[in-house]
Amino acid sequence: MSKKVTDTVSELAVPILEELDLELVDVEYVKEGKNWFLRVYIDSEGGVDIEECGLVSERLGEKLDEVDPITHNYFLEVSSPGAERPLKKTADFHKAAGKNVHIKTYEPIDGEKVFEGILQSFDGHSLTVLITVKTRKKEVVIPFDKVASARLAVSFNF
Known part of the structure; x- marks a missing residue:
């Protein structure tokens, strides 16, 4: 219902x-x-x-x-959806390029199911996210059909 x-x-x-x-x-x-x-x-x-x-x-x-x-x-x-608005439609992902995002996947990618970082690009089939692992930057490619949920993420840089 x-x-x-x-x-x-x-x-x-x-x-x-x-x-x-x-x-x-x-x-x-x-x-x-x-x-x-x-x-x-x-x-x-x-x-x-x-x-x-x-x-x-x-x-x-x-x-x-x-x-x-x-x-x-x-x-x-x-x-309003607020600062951490959900990303639902493909247009939302295109608009979010260059912004901090929080993504959960249906299944692990490189052993992880949760990713937070800068959305580098979205080509309609996959997202490229720049994440930080300890002190190193790493690009992760996430197939769009593996995304369970996604939203913008507020980051605090002090």
């Missing part, structure tokens, strides 16, 4: 977001405790502010009331 809900909500959200020159980053439909949450993450080149989140929440809420894809009570939350 969760996948069907997120797909339906995505279909309803995209036209609203395109009209406002915003981008759909992700949709989550999760149960926490006894409450259900529908979380819609939006972004734009310059980021999003609270007014834009409120406007999307209002318009999407009206559309959800009209279509009614969720039969029980839930909380609708519309927000």
